[in-house]
Amino acid sequence: MQSWVDGQPADALSLKDRGLAYGDGLFETIAVKAGQPLLLDRHLQRLAEGCSRLAIAVDQSLMRSELQAYAAAMGEGVLKLILTRGDSLRGYAADPAAQARRILQGNPPAAYPSAHGQQGVRLFPCVTRLCEQPLLAGLKHLNRLEQVIARSEWQDTEHAEGLMLDLSGRVIEGVFSNLFLVREGVLLTADLSRCGVAGVMRAELLFQAKSLGIPTEIAEISLDQLQQADEVFVCNSVYGVWPVRAYAALSWPVGPLTRKLQGIARALLDA
Incomplete structure (x- = not known):
C-alpha cells in the first residue's frame, strides 16, 4: 500500500526532515485486522506522552482519524506511523514554526513461525547494552541504533x-x-525509568493481570532473578506473547500464567 505523508499519498520526503537528520521523532507499530488499528488507544496514549516530553505539537484527533482511515484502506497487516518534528534549519536548534510530519506506511501481516508461540523461544545474550537516559526512557523514539x-x-x-x-x-x-x-505467582517486569521502551502490549498485560487479581510488580531485575524465575515470556503488540524456554544456559517451562496472558493477548490481536 502506498505511504501517506501528512494525510496524502506520497513516496518522498524533504531532505530537511529532522527525523532523517537527527532521529528527532517517534514511531508506533500497529497491528491492523479487518481494517481496524488494534490497541489504538494505547498507541495514541504513548504517542501523546512522547510528544509531550519531546515538545512536538500534533493534533491527536487528526492523528487518530488518519490512522483509522489508513487502516481501513489497508485491511490487514502492520501499520507504521513515523512522526517527526518536520523540517529544520541547519544545526540542532529546532525551528519553532516547523510543522510536525506524519508518515504512515503499510506492510503485510507479520509472519512468525507458530512454534514461537506454541513451544517458546530461545533468547540470544546480546553484548550490546542499553545506555541510560531518563529523559528518553520509555519512549519509542526514532533513535534505534x-x-x-x-x-x-x-x-x-x-x-x-x-x-x-x-x-x-x-x-x-x-x-x-x-x-x-513469573515468580511465586507474581508477574514482574523491568523498571523502564532509565532506559527501554514502554511497550503497548506490556501496558495492556499489566492492566489485564491487575483486573484478574494477579499480583504485578515493576522493579529492577537482575540476572539472578531471571535465573530464579518460574516462567519467562516476551511480548509486543504485533505477535502478542512468546514463552521463553531458554536463555544461554538457563531454561524454563511454559507455565500456566504465561498461557493465560498469551490467550488474552491473542484475543486482543484477533479483534
Missing part, C-alpha cells in the same frame, strides 16, 4: 529474540519486545 546493533549479533534461526541489559547489568527488555518474569 542500539537495537540495530544488537539485532546484528545473531543470524541463526535458533534464536527468535535477544535479551538486552543496561550499562549496569540490569535486565531490561528484548530487542523488539518487553520481558516478563
